[in-house]
Every structure is written in structure tokens, then in C-alpha cells.
Amino acid sequence: MRLTILGGGGFRVPLVYRALLEDHGKGRVTHVTLHDLDPQRMAAIARVLAALAEGVPDAPAVRVTTDFEEAVTGADFIFSAIRVGGLDGRAIDERVALAEGVVGQETVGAGGIAYGLRTVPVARQLAQKIAWLAPDAWVINFTNPAGMVTEAMSPFLGDRVIGICDSPVGLGRRVAGALGVDPASVWLDYAGLNHLGWLRGVWAGGRDLLPELMRDEDALTSFEEGKLFGADWLRTIGHVPNEYLHYYYFAREAVDAARAAADTRGAVLIKQQDRFYGHTDTHPFRSWENTRLERETTYMADARDAAGAGDRASTDLQSGGYERVALALMRAIALDERTTLILNVRGRGVLGTLDPDAVVEVPCFVDANGARPVTVEPLTGHAAGLVAAVKSVEHDVIEAATTGSRSVALRAFATHPLVDSARVAARLLERYEAELPQLAYLSGRS
Structure with missing residues (x-):
């Protein structure tokens, strides 16, 4: 198989290559192409990959290129791991938000909106080019905000674009460890959006083990999420939230x-x-x-x-998160090795209140036909309301990025649950426009 990594100079690329080195099975990736706009960063990563490949006789061949058409033509799988504006843009996202007293994390709140506004236009262009140059390729999106970007690419790629994140996998592994069970032996009832989901059940042997965890104070506070949220709050909501919900519950x-x-x-x-x-x-x-x-x-x-x-x-x-999910996803599609993974895909109505094309993060059955969301119990209560509100914001970001409408971009900021004032939203947008040249496309039209 041939794999292309867009954003091939990114720091986490060696994690993917190391996972590929450990795969010696039938249908493995044999060629990896790195594409990046920064040849110096890409060369640095290529040196790391060469060091990893030393002594591995069947190591996947690596080539580097700054030519997009050359990179994607003939690829079986394409990883999209770009960062529009680089880390300097992320630092601006955070600093501007904090100056207004609101959360500025790269995928959450004002920072996530700013990141989405400058990333979605580029992601849509890439998706359109891929659909033309490599129509049979599967696109696996790592680019944040992962759910929003996956949804923005889907009009061009349909179900051939799938978003992945290691947060649900890590959460499931930690909860299984606290319960003293093998993570591979349990079914995780998980639902929501990327960086906005809840673990609602841990099923093994026909019963849900999560109530048992909730009763055990020591076990409940022994892992990352238990420490972040506290046992009392976890018992109050009855679920274990994705770690990023800390920015909502304790803003x-x-x-x-x-x-x-x-x-x-x-x-x-x-x-x-x-x-x-x-x-x-x-x-x-x-x-x-x-x-x-x-x-x-x-x-x-x-x-x-x-x-x-x-x-x-x-x-x-230790590593073993998103790169393992990506490898399992590729093998399931390429070799029809059927499996179940928590992924970002078009929901087809599985969460009830969202439209069928809305990208959600839920367990999916994966085989040669791609990923299909498993029917899960609908979200209820505050979780359903929060997901609906944030998805509405994501839709506004995509609309603003598609039409250039500044007023829709302003609405995205003003209606986000973590931005508490329309005036604050207006100042945020003004400051982001002043500091992020990628937002020059926004205009005053409605």
C-alpha cells in the first residue's frame, strides 16, 4: 500500500512511521510519501524516519516532496495532518482568547473557532484536489479541529474521509485499567463530537462495569479523567467525559x-x-x-x-494512540479486517438531534466498505444540549469559511457556550483578523 502524509514535516509523523515498521503483515504499507510546504521541517522528520528504519530490512520506503499532485497521485491512503498558520497561529489563538478572559484552547472555544476559520478553507481546497487527483484514495484526517475539518471535507470526499483522534482510545484504556480489565475485551459506549464526548458505559460479559467504577472512590480517582473532574462530579453526571470537557465544566x-x-x-x-x-x-x-x-x-x-x-x-x-487507530483503520479497509473503532464520521442520524451529514464521534464498524456508525443511545440532558450548541457553531464556521461571511463568523463566536458576550465575540473576531492574515477572506456580507 502507498501512504501519503500531508503535513509530512509535522512532529508526530515518526509515531505513524514507527507503527508501520512494526507491521509485517500482508497488505502492509510499503511506500510513504511526505508532503509539506516547509522543506526544512520535512527534511528533519525524514532524518528521524531514516534513523527509525535502521536495521529494519523491510522498512517502508520514504520519499519527500513539496509538489502536491506528485504526493497524492497513486496513493491508497492519505493522512491529512496540516497546521495552517503553524504553531505561531496557535499561540495567537490562545493569547487573544485569554486576553478577553475566555478559553483559548486550539480546538475548544474561541481558539478552536479561530483555528477552524483559517483551516477549513485550506482543507476544502485539499479535499477538492484529492477528489480529482486520487478519487479512489481514503483520506484519514488528523487535522484539528478534527470533527469540523472532517465535515468540511466530506462534501467533496463523501464517506472516504474519516477523522480520527486518540482521546477516546486513551480514555477507554485508562478506565479499563482502573477496572482491572483488558481494554481489548470491553465495548465502550461512547458518543459525542470530537473533544466533546462522554463514556457512558463499559460493557463486558453482558454487563456494564461503569457503575462499579463509580462506587469505587480509589479506582475512580486513579486515572487522568478522575483526577481532572473529581469523583463527585463524575457521579453527578453519571458518565466519564473526554478530558477536553474540563474546559467546559471548569471554564x-x-x-x-x-x-x-x-x-x-x-x-x-x-x-x-x-x-x-x-x-x-x-x-x-x-x-x-x-x-x-x-x-x-x-x-x-x-x-x-x-x-x-x-x-x-x-x-x-508512551505512544500507541492515534497512530494505532490509523493503522487499524487502514488494515480494516484495505484487507477487510473487520473491526470496531471510535471515529469521526457522518452520523446518519445516530445521535438523533443532529442532521445526517453532521460528523460525530462514535463507535463505528469498519471493513472494506469504510466506516459506518453504530446505532447508539441518543445523548440526553445537558450533553445533548451542549453537542447541539457546539455543532451549530461548527456549521457556522464552515459556512463562514465557505462563503466569506464575516457576520456568520461573528455568530460562531457569539453563540459558543464558552464565549459569554456578543461584545466579547466582536472584539475576539477583530483581534483575530488583525493578527491572522489567513482571515483576510472574511467580508462584511451576510
Whole structure:
């Protein structure tokens, strides 16, 4: 199989290649093409991949190119892992939001809207080109905000674009560990949107183990989400939320912690990655691995500080998340190895209140025909309301990015649950337009 990675100079690309190196089965990926607009970053990643491949006789061949048509033509699978505006854009997303006293995380709240407004136009262009140049390729979207971007690409690619995220997998693994069961032996009743979902049941042997976890104080507070949300809140809502819901349930504390930090997450990553990309000539893999561990250690540090959750567990610092999901997804489609994965796909009405084309994050059956959402119990109560509100915002971002309407972009900011004032929304949009040249396409028309 031939795999193309758009954003091939991205820091997490070696995770994907390392997973490919461990796959020696029939139908494995034999050729990897890296595409990036920054040849220096791509060359640095290529050196890491070469170091990983040393001593592996059947390592997938790697080529690099800045030519998009060359990169995607003939590909069986295309990973979209672009970052429009780079980490500098992410730092602006965070800083502008925090200056207005609202959450600025890259996929949540004002920061997520700004990121979506500059990413969706590019993602739609890429999808249109892929549909023309590689109509038989499957596109696996890593680009954040993952659900929104997947939905923006789907008019051109249909069900051949699938979004993935490692958050549900990590949550399921941690909860299974707290219950003392094998993660591979349980069925996860999980539903929502990307970075806005809830684990509602953990099924094994015909019974739900989640109530048992809720009764065990020590087990409930032994893993990341238990520490982030606290046992009392988890029992109150009766589910285990995706870690990103900390920004919704504890928004004020999250903003205070982010403001108190020396740097925003984007600024931290800029420093980490500048050191890496500038020093990959002598020991490329060692340099990358040290930076990866530093990156994982500081992941969601502001949320953990706000919750008093302490340092991340050592088990959470190891890789094996989204790259494993991607590999399982590719093998299921290419070889008809039927499996079930939590993915971002068009929901076909499985969550009830959303339209059929809305992309949701739910368990999916995957085989040679692609991914199909499993029928799940509808979301209820505050979860249903929150998902409906955020999906409406996502639709506004996609509409603004498609039509250039500034008023629709303003509505996206003003109606997001984490932006508490239309006047704040107006100031946010003005500041983002002033600092992000990618938003120059917005106009005053309705």
C-alpha cells in the first residue's frame, strides 16, 4: 500500500512511521510519501524516519516532496495532518482568547473557532484536489479541529474521509485499567463530537462495569479523567467525559490557570519544537524522542493545574494512540479486517438531534466498505444540549469559511457556550483578523 502524509514535516509523523515498521503483515504499507510546504521541517522528520528504519530490512520506503499532485497521485491512503498558520497561529489563538478572559484552547472555544476559520478553507481546497487527483484514495484526517475539518471535507470526499483522534482510545484504556480489565475485551459506549464526548458505559460479559467504577472512590480517582473532574462530579453526571470537557465544566478555573502560566501551550510547543528542528543532524531519533516525552509530560498542564491533578501517569507518556487507530483503520479497509473503532464520521442520524451529514464521534464498524456508525443511545440532558450548541457553531464556521461571511463568523463566536458576550465575540473576531492574515477572506456580507 502507498501512504501519503500531508503535513509530512509535522512532529508526530515518526509515531505513524514507527507503527508501520512494526507491521509485517500482508497488505502492509510499503511506500510513504511526505508532503509539506516547509522543506526544512520535512527534511528533519525524514532524518528521524531514516534513523527509525535502521536495521529494519523491510522498512517502508520514504520519499519527500513539496509538489502536491506528485504526493497524492497513486496513493491508497492519505493522512491529512496540516497546521495552517503553524504553531505561531496557535499561540495567537490562545493569547487573544485569554486576553478577553475566555478559553483559548486550539480546538475548544474561541481558539478552536479561530483555528477552524483559517483551516477549513485550506482543507476544502485539499479535499477538492484529492477528489480529482486520487478519487479512489481514503483520506484519514488528523487535522484539528478534527470533527469540523472532517465535515468540511466530506462534501467533496463523501464517506472516504474519516477523522480520527486518540482521546477516546486513551480514555477507554485508562478506565479499563482502573477496572482491572483488558481494554481489548470491553465495548465502550461512547458518543459525542470530537473533544466533546462522554463514556457512558463499559460493557463486558453482558454487563456494564461503569457503575462499579463509580462506587469505587480509589479506582475512580486513579486515572487522568478522575483526577481532572473529581469523583463527585463524575457521579453527578453519571458518565466519564473526554478530558477536553474540563474546559467546559471548569471554564473559569481553566482560564485562571492558563493566565497564571508562564506561557500558553502554543508558546511552550514553539520552544520545544524549535530546539528539535534545529538539532536533528547528529542524533535525530534521540532528539525527537526527548522532545516527544517533554511534549507528553506537559500535555494539558493548565487543566491539570486547575484541577490539582498533579503530573501525568508514566503510562500516559508512551505512544500507541492515534497512530494505532490509523493503522487499524487502514488494515480494516484495505484487507477487510473487520473491526470496531471510535471515529469521526457522518452520523446518519445516530445521535438523533443532529442532521445526517453532521460528523460525530462514535463507535463505528469498519471493513472494506469504510466506516459506518453504530446505532447508539441518543445523548440526553445537558450533553445533548451542549453537542447541539457546539455543532451549530461548527456549521457556522464552515459556512463562514465557505462563503466569506464575516457576520456568520461573528455568530460562531457569539453563540459558543464558552464565549459569554456578543461584545466579547466582536472584539475576539477583530483581534483575530488583525493578527491572522489567513482571515483576510472574511467580508462584511451576510
